[in-house]
Structures are given as structure tokens and as C-alpha cells.
Amino acid sequence: MDEFNKLSQIKTYTKSKLGTDKTGHSYDHIKRVVTMAEKILESEPADKLITLTAAYLHDTIDDKLVSDPKSALAELQEFLASLEFTSAQIEEISFIITHMSFAHSLQDDNFQLPLSGQIVQDADWLDAIGAIGITRAIYYGGHHVEKIYNPALAPRTNMTREEYRNLDDETIINHFYEKLLKLKDMLNTPTANKIAEHRQQVMLDFLTEFKNEWNSLA
Known part of the structure; x- marks a missing residue:
């Protein structure tokens, strides 16, 4: 099966898994990640098929979104095998999508992500910052009925994965300090770093305006 047909079927698979998502991880997010990965690929010598496949599939096994990530991964691996991906390709894609999250x-x-994984990680994290990132953070927080802000509640530091996943101890605004503002300095590629500069400032300006309005200073 040629690359075009493989990616076409992968796109359909992803739509079937995330098409009804209401947390900010729906197919529009996937499309932006794929498009950004394609942009980064223009200046990085990574395997295009591996990169775009991982970009399409990265949220289909996310523990935020599926009840049984291990079963979801096994199903995904079986699907890729049916598309004639080699065992080595399936192993690399699986490694990327299970190790790329914040x-x-x-x-x-x-661990070290391969270049293809670094590109997908950059594309995904770029979609978590800037104007889109602000919108998605609020959308996700609203979906989980998080508090918007509590000035008396300081952002958490030195969290474990389990603590990070505990939304009872988070506010939407604190999420910027606990994750989103950190992503710019964790990116891998020059292209992503350049794009992140502006998006970072958009978030910083938003937080300044938000706090001024919260305190009736603006």
C-alpha cells in the first residue's frame, strides 16, 4: 500500500476515535498538528510517513481521553499492521505516541525521542500555546469543571505525573504556569522555537490582562 493510501486510512481511523471529542483534542486539533508537522519537516530530515502517522494518531491512546490506553495501543498496532507497516515502523510510532506527552x-x-517524534511533539506543543492554546486550556478546564482562578492557590511545582493529572488541585490560570509557559523552552527544533516566541508573548499578555481585569485594574 502506498504512503498516500496509508495516511488516508489513518486519517479515517483518527476521525472515528476523536471526531466527537469535547475536550480540545478533536480532529481540528489533529489537523493543526499534522499541518505543523509538515511545516517542520520542510527543514528537518525525518521520515515523513512515520512523522505524519504519529501526528495523526498521537491522541488516540492518550490516558486523558481513553479509558484503557493499553487496549487502545494494541488496537492501534493491529490497525497499522493491517496497513502493511513493518514491525520496526509500528514500534517507532508506538514509542513516539506513548512518550511525547508533557x-x-x-x-x-x-529516553530520547527520534527526530520524527521530536517533530510531532513540537507540533503538538505549539498547538497548546498562543491564542489556540489559551482557548483550548479554557475549553478543557470548562469540560472538567475546573475553577477559573484562585489568587490564593499557588501554581504547583515539582509534580509527579499523578499529581499533574489531579485536576482537583488545579485552576485554569495556574495551568499556564504549571505547563503551558514551560513548553517554549522544551521544544526541539529551530522552526518550532521560532514560532513559539510570538505564541509565548500572546499568553503572557493574556495573563497580564486577565489579572488586571480580575482585580478591576483594567
Whole structure:
């Protein structure tokens, strides 16, 4: 099966899994991640098929979104095998999508994403910052009925993965300090770093305006 047909079927698979998502991880997010990955690929010598496949599939096994990530991964691997991906390709794609999240970076595991994974990670994290990132953070927080802001509640530091996933101890505004503002300095590629500069400032300006309005200073 040629690359075009493989990616076409992968796109359909992703739509079937995330097409009804209401947390900010729906197919529009996937499309932006894929488009950004394609942009970064223009200046990075990574395997295009591996990169775009991982970009399409990265949220289909996310523990925020599926009740049984292990079963979801097994199903995904079986699907890729049916598309004639090799065992080595399936292993690389699986490694990328199970190790690229910010939550995974909070663990003590020592690992290095391959370049294809670094590109997908950059594309995904760029979609978590800037104007889109602000919107998605509020949308996700609202979906989980998080508090918007509590000035008396300081952002958490040195979190474990489990603590990070505990939304009872988070506010939407604190999420910017606990994750989103950190992403710019964790990116891998020059293209992503350049794009992140402006998006970072958009978030900083938003937080300044938000706090001024919260305190009736603006």
C-alpha cells in the first residue's frame, strides 16, 4: 500500500476515535498538528510517513481521553499492521505516541525521542500555546469543571505525573504556569522555537490582562 493510501486510512481511523471529542483534542486539533508537522519537516530530515502517522494518531491512546490506553495501543498496532507497516515502523510510532506527552516528561525515565517524534511533539506543543492554546486550556478546564482562578492557590511545582493529572488541585490560570509557559523552552527544533516566541508573548499578555481585569485594574 502506498504512503498516500496509508495516511488516508489513518486519517479515517483518527476521525472515528476523536471526531466527537469535547475536550480540545478533536480532529481540528489533529489537523493543526499534522499541518505543523509538515511545516517542520520542510527543514528537518525525518521520515515523513512515520512523522505524519504519529501526528495523526498521537491522541488516540492518550490516558486523558481513553479509558484503557493499553487496549487502545494494541488496537492501534493491529490497525497499522493491517496497513502493511513493518514491525520496526509500528514500534517507532508506538514509542513516539506513548512518550511525547508533557505528563510523561514528569517521570524520571531517561529516553530520547527520534527526530520524527521530536517533530510531532513540537507540533503538538505549539498547538497548546498562543491564542489556540489559551482557548483550548479554557475549553478543557470548562469540560472538567475546573475553577477559573484562585489568587490564593499557588501554581504547583515539582509534580509527579499523578499529581499533574489531579485536576482537583488545579485552576485554569495556574495551568499556564504549571505547563503551558514551560513548553517554549522544551521544544526541539529551530522552526518550532521560532514560532513559539510570538505564541509565548500572546499568553503572557493574556495573563497580564486577565489579572488586571480580575482585580478591576483594567
